[in-house]
Amino acid sequence: MIFDLLIKNAIIFPESELKDIYIKSGKFDQIEPSGKKTSYPALSILNLREKTLIPAFTDAHTHFFQWSLGRIQVSLEQVESYDDALNKISAYLSLNPDTPAVIATDFDQYRWIKPILPSKKDLDKISTSCPIVMRRICGHLAVFNSPALKKIENLVDKRFIDFKEGIVVEDPVLKIYNYFPPSPEMINQALQSAQQECFRQGISAVGEITSSLGRKIIARASHQHQLKVKFRLSVNQQDFKNLQQGGFYPSLGDDPVSLRALKIFLDGSIGGKTAAVSFVYKDAPASARRGILLMEQNELGELLKSALNDHWKIWIHAIGDRAIDLILSSAKKLHLKNTENIRIEHFELPSPEAIDQVADMGIQLCVQPNFINNWSFPGQLYQQVLPDEIYRFNNPLKEILNRKCNFCFGSDNMPVNPFYGIQGTVNSPLPVQRLSLTEAIKRYTFHSARCLGDTNRGKIIPGFQADIAVLNQFPDENNLLQIEVEQMYIDGEKVYDPYGES
Template sequence: MKQILIADKILIEKELYENKAVLIDGNKILDVFDAFESEITHIPVKTFPPGSILMPAFIDTHTHLASYGISISKPNLNKFQTKKETLEFIQNYIKEQDKEIYIFVGYDESKWEDEQTLFKEDLNKISRDKAIILRRICGHKAVLNSKALEIVKDIDGIDFNTGIALEYLPLNLYQIFKPSIDERKEGILKAQEIALNLGIRGIIDITDVESFKAYQQLKREGKLKLRVGIVLYERYLDYIKNSGFEIDFGDDNLKFLGIKTFLDGSVGAGTADKLLKTDEELEYLLKQCQEYNLQLLAHAIGEKAINQFLNVFEKVIKDNYLRHRIEHFEFPYYQDIKRAKELNIYISMQPNFVALWGGFDNMYAKKLPFETLKRCNLYKTILDEGIKLSFGSDCMPLDPFLGIKGALNHFIESEKLSLNEALYLYSTAGAEFLFMEHKIGKIEPGYYADLIVIDENLRLIENVQPFE
C-alpha cells in the first residue's frame, strides 16, 4: 500500500531538511520530494506534528539481544519487600509452571522488612525435586536448593551447606543452566518488542550457537521483525569452520557475520588495562578470520588493547574488506585514532557508557588517572577523523535514546555531538556494519522503508513500517 509521510524535518545523512515528503510502498521507499510542490492527490498522506523528525530506523551495532531476552523473561523478585512474600511468590510460580529448573532473578534481601537471610533450606521447603535458583540483584550472588546443587557439583565459589554461590555461578548462570530453544525464542520475541518500541530495526547480536538457532526458527516462522546480524563468541571458531558459515551468509532479515574476541576487560572491574591475548595469539586469530572469511569483532576498551590490535592488524591485513571491528574503543591514544582511520578499521562505540559512567566525579573518574579520563569516548574526534563509526548499546540497557543523550551531553565539551550527528551514528552509519548500506539506513528511493519518527524530546512517535 502506498503512503506519503510528512514530518517537520527529515534526516538525510547528517543533515535535517524541512518540507520534504517521503513516498513509500509497503516496505520500500519510492520517492523523496518537496512536500509543497507535489501534485499527487490520490495517495493517503500521514502528517506528523511540529518538531517531528522522520529518519532511518535505529541500528544498534552491539547488542546481546538474545541473552537480554532470556534475563527479562525470568520472574523478577525485586518488587517484594519481605522474605515471606518472596517465598510465597516462588511457591505459587512453581505450582503453575511445569519445568525441571526454575531461575528467579532480582531478589534483594537487604530491603526485606522481615528476615534478611536466605539459604538452601528456605528453598528446599518449597521443593526438593525441582531445581530452584535465585540470583541476587547484583548478579554476583545466588542461592540454590539441594536439587540445583546436585546439578552443579564441581563449580568454584559454592558453599554446599548454605546453598550460597558467589561470582562464577551467578555470573555464568545461563551457560550453566542452559535455556531451552523455546525459552530463547520467547526471550528474543520479548526483547524484539522492546527494541521496536524504541525505534530499533537493525541489530547485531553477539551470542551463542543455540540462540542463533532460535533466531533461525523465528525467521522461518515469520516472527523475526528486526534485521539481525549474528556474531558468535570466539569459542565457536571450530564449529564455524566446520559449518562453512562465512561473512554476510544469510539474507536481509538474518545473516551471519563473524566472531567476537576479548582483548581486555572493563573499567568497572578494574581490568581495562589487562591484555587477555598475546600478539601471537591475536595474529593467529586474525589470520584464521581472513582464511575463513569471518569478520572479527575485537573488544578493546583500554589504550593498551587498542594499540595491540592496531599493531597486529597493520602486520596482517592489507585491505579490510571483511570490515573487522574494534568494540568500545573507549580510551585510545590520539595517534591510534589516526592509525585506525588509515587502516580502515570499523568501530562500534556505546554512548550510553558516557551517560552512565562519564563525568569528572563518576565511576570512570574514580577508576582512571586524569590523563586517561581526558581520552574518554572521543566521539567527535573519531567522527571528524572520518572513521567508520557507529553506535550500539551493549544492552546496558537497550536504549538508543539514552545513548544519544549521552553523546549530546558528553562531559568533555569538545567531544559533544550535535543531534544530527548522534542520530546519524545510531542509524545510517550502522547499515555498513550489517553489510546493508545499499538497502537500509538512508531515505532514498529503492531503500527499505525501515523508518521511524521521533520528537524533539527524543521519544519515539512511530516505528513506521515493521516489515512483513
C-alpha cells in the first residue's frame, strides 16, 4: 500500500516518544514508533523533527459569520476606554463616508478605565445620517444611534428596544446583519480572513450559531470550496418550525456543512445583567435586578418534545441559575427521553444541585473556559456584579468534571483562541474552575467534536479523520499564550502553512 502522507518524528501531546504517522484517504491509518529500519512508501513525507502535534481543535460554540464581518469593520475588543471606542468609530466613518452602516463590535465596558454603557446621544454626535451600532461582546446587547433605530423600528419586537437610550437586546442584536446586510465583497473578504484566523488557532470545525442569512452564505461558500473549516449549524425557533413543516430533518453525516441543532435562548448575559438569576445583581436597575427569562416553561417543553421526537439536537443558551433550572424542571416534568441530545450553552452560574441533575440526565454542556480569563479574575466583571458566594462558584469546570458531566469547550468568539481559554481554566484563580492541561485539551478536541456529533474526530488514532495542528512548542501550564500553530491539516490535506506553501 502507498500512503498519501507520512509524518515522521512527531511528538503527539501529551506523550514524549517520537512517532511516525501514516495517513490514507484523509484518515490516520498507522501510527508507529519513529526510527524503524523500514517504513512504508508515501506520496508525501513531512519530517517534523521532534515538533509537537495535537488533534485540531473543534470550537463547539461560535458565531463565525457575525465574527467574520466584525473583524473587517470596527472591532472594539482592544479599546481601553469609551472615548477610544467613539474615536475609532468616528475615524472609520471618516475614511469610509459612503458606508451604508457602521457595525462596531465586541465592546466590553467592564474592561474600560471607567465602565460606562454607550449612549444613543453620543453615537448621534458622530452621525445623524449613517446608522451606527455598537454591539457588546456578549452579542446580547447593542446601542443604536437614531438612524439605526429608525431602520429596525418596524422590523423587530419593540419589547427588545429602549428607544430613549438606544439600547437593544437579544433577538434583534443576534440578527443584526439581517437588517444591515453587508456587500458580497465584504462577505467574501470576511469569510476568508476569519477562516485563516481559525487555521492560525488550530481550529478545523465549529458549531455555528447564526441567522438564516449566515447559514445560506456559509453553505454557499463551502459548496463553492471557498471554506474548508467544517460547520455544524443550528437554526432558530422560527426556522426550525418552517423546516419541520417542510419535512426537513437534521443531517448527521460528515459533509463539510451540516444542519445539527435547534438553538433556543432562555436568558441574556451577565455583562448585560440579563442572565436570569435567583439572586440580585450588584447595582442592577430595579427593572432587571434578577435578569430576564425569555421563555415560559410550557413553550420550552413543547419545543423540547417536538425537536427530540424528530431527532434534532437542542442547544439551549442558559447562563443564570434560573434559566438552567427551567431546563431541568421542564425535562423532568415531561419525562423526556433522549436527554443526551439536549446541550446547555454556557452554564456559568449553576447550583451544585443542577450539576448533579445534569450528570444524572446525561445532558451535555458546552462551556467557555475563556470566560474565566475574561471575567473571573479578581476585580473583573464577575466579581463586580455577582454576590461573593456566587462569584466563588462561577464556571465550576472542576465540579462539572468531578461529577462526570458530559461537557465540551467552545469560545463564543470571545476570543477565538483555544489556548487562551485553556490557559484560563488551567491557571484559574478559583480551585473550582481548575482543570489539568491534558484534560482541557481533550475537552477542546475529542469532546467538542463528539458534542457536535462527529465521533471520528479529535484524536490521533487509526481510523479517525486526520485533522491536526503542528505547534511551535510542547504545551505546558506556563507557555500557553506563546504557542503558535505552524501547520494545519484537515482530512489529511494541508490548509495552513504560513512559513511555506499553503
